[in-house]
Amino acid sequence: MMMHRPLSWPVMIVLWLIVIGLAITPIVLIRDTEFGGADAAAEEAVVEINPDYxxxxxxxxxxxxxxxxxxxxxxxxxxxxxxxxYFFGRYHGRRRRPDR
Structure with missing residues (x-):
């Protein structure tokens, strides 16, 4: 069985910063956009059917x-x-441990 070395804390921090940057960059760079969701579409449909809602x-x-x-x-x-x-992986890893 091959054992994997866990990532060091500095590597994890850099990876998290990259993920956060990828999530925030489009919001900062793309202006005047409208990302509509299902809630807004449902509200519009309900108001169209029943204006007094x-x-x-x-x-x-x-x-x-x-x-x-x-x-x-x-x-x-x-x-x-x-x-x-995380918890599914932890449970799976705990079941596969040779000392149990």
């Missing part, structure tokens, strides 16, 4: 733009996937 509640936090909303959604999805992947 009133939402049941208002959001607690309203991001400054739809691109920020998309970034926060992608960040949430990435963190959730990383969290789940």
């Amino acid at each position: 009133e939402p049941w509640f208002n959001p607690l936090f309203e991001p400054p733009g739809s691109e920020t909303e998309s970034l926060l959604f992608a960040l949430q999805a990435g963190l959730g996937a990383g969290f789940i992947g």
